[in-house]
Amino acid sequence: MPVQHADLVIIGTGMAGVGLARALRREGDTRSLALISQDAGEAYSKPLLSTGFAKRLPPERLVQQDTTALADELDATLWPHTAVTAIDPDARQLTLETRDARGAYTLSFNDLVLATGAAPRLPFSLPADVAPRCFSVNDLDDYRRFYSALGKHPARVAVIGAGLVGCEFANDLHAGGHQISLIAPEATPLPLLLPEPLGEALGEAFGAAGIALALGRTPEHIGIDAEDNLALKLDNGDILHADVALLATGLAPRTALAEACGLEVSASGISVDRTLATSHPHIYALGDAACIDGINAMYVQPLQASAKALAKTLCNAPTPVRFGAWPVVVKTPLLPVVAYPPLDPAARWRIEADGSDISALAEDKNGRLLGFALTGGCVKRKVELSRAAPALLG
Numbered sequence: 578m579p580v581q582h583a584d585l586v587i588i589g590t591g592m593a594g595v596g597l598a599r600a601l602r603r604e605g606d607t608r609s610l611a612l613i614s615q616d617a618g619e620a621y622s623k624p625l626l627s628t629g630f631a632k633r634l635p636p637e638r639l640v641q642q643d644t645t646a647l648a649d650e651l652d653a654t655l656w657p658h659t660a661v662t663a664i665d666p667d668a669r670q671l672t673l674e675t676r677d678a679r680g681a682y683t684l685s686f687n688d689l690v691l692a693t694g695a696a697p698r699l700p701f702s703l704p705a706d707v708a709p710r711c712f713s714v715n716d717l718d719d720y721r722r723f724y725s726a727l728g729k730h731p732a733r734v735a736v737i738g739a740g741l742v743g744c745e746f747a748n749d750l751h752a753g754g755h756q757i758s759l760i761a762p763e764a765t766p767l768p769l770l771l772p773e774p775l776g777e778a779l780g781e782a783f784g785a786a787g788i789a790l791a792l793g794r795t796p797e798h799i800g801i802d803a804e805d806n807l808a809l810k811l812d813n814g815d816i817l818h819a820d821v822a823l824l825a826t827g828l829a830p831r832t833a834l835a836e837a838c839g840l841e842v843s844a845s846g847i848s849v850d851r852t853l854a855t856s857h858p859h860i861y862a863l864g865d866a867a868c869i870d871g872i873n874a875m876y877v878q879p880l881q882a883s884a885k886a887l888a889k890t891l892c893n894a895p896t897p898v899r900f901g902a903w904p905v906v907v908k909t910p911l912l913p914v915v916a917y918p919p920l921d922p923a924a925r926w927r928i929e930a931d932g933s934d935i936s937a938l939a940e941d942k943n944g945r946l947l948g949f950a951l952t953g954g955c956v957k958r959k960v961e962l963s964r965a966a967p968a969l970l971g
Contacts, residue, residue: 593694
């Protein structure tokens with residue numbers, strides 16, 4: 578098996594992996610660098626995946642740099658369409674399997690970073706005839722497949738899941754002219770981010786726009802009917818028809834590689850300390866795959882802060898990552914939403930509302946601000962409240 582070497586190897590070319598590589602080069606790091614990608618390895622902005630349908634953007638419009646341009650910018654070797662099948666931490670070697678004529682390789686390293694991201698979490702299995710019409714969109718290749726399936730004409734899309742991804746895609750696909758049904762077991766949208774009155778306001782905005790809501794409902798069966806419709810039987814007996822389904826049922830950190838090579842992992846991700854070091858010397862993790870002192874923050878701002886801190890650490894200036902108060906700006910133009918949920922489940926919500934303009938402040942028993950949620954015109958309070966809220970990792 579051919580053997581190659583890079584001083585630093587990054588597994589993953591999403592926002593975390595590419596962001597780290599760019600941060601390293603800004604720090605003046607000149608070591609040899611290799612990036613391993615399961616997909617095409619193109620540079621793109623992941624947040625644009627859930628705004629592209631409203632703008633009628635074909636997949637190629639989301640590409641910021643192709644593989645060659647990205648490798649040139651980073652002065653790096655980029656391995657597209659390549660799977661890492663094994664990590665030997667003690668030998669500091671990876672086993673790679675490419676999808677082209679190169680076949681299998683061994684790649685040795687001095688330092689390794691796992692930026693493997695997260696994978697869609699599917700709470701149920703799909704029948705074989707249904708699976709080709711059910712999609713998850715978590716990267717550009719997923720977007721390509723979903724975009725192709727929708728075609729150029731309005732489609733009926735069943736969005737299963739009313740969390741952040743489900744709500745953003747429901748809004749975006751609706752704005753793109755598609756007919757949307759939003760299905761979720763929770764009573765209101767965004768249950769992990771919003772107290773119920775704010776979730777109700779978002780649901781009302783969706784309903785008023787023409788998005789069909791099936792909240793408090795779970796699909797019991799998904800099949801194909803005699804007229805080639807995707808038929809979703811809900812737990813109350815109702816049947817919804819669609820052309821395709823978008824599964825937005827959550828994400829699970831990709832930890833299989835780390836666990837297989839003996840690194841400490843949990844259900845929340847690859848365990849790392851505040852310098853993003855794993856349980857093995859010379860191996861680090863960041864982004865959606867990493868659990869930092871028990872916290873996994875699958876959002877852009879913590880990811881960017883982690884990339885900057887790890888770049889300094891890898892350049893021999895150990896730097897613990899710090900997260901300020903990073904509110905989540907939800908891309909739902911039908912009703913703007915900003916949320917910074919409190920870590921303390923005992924926090925009490927103080928809510929002020931004027932129609933759909935709602936401020937919700939999460940406070941402790943002494944009235945200290947722990948988090949907040951805002952809708953409509955109240956989102957303008959984001960900066961003010963972010964300054965007053967406690968940092969997630971100070």
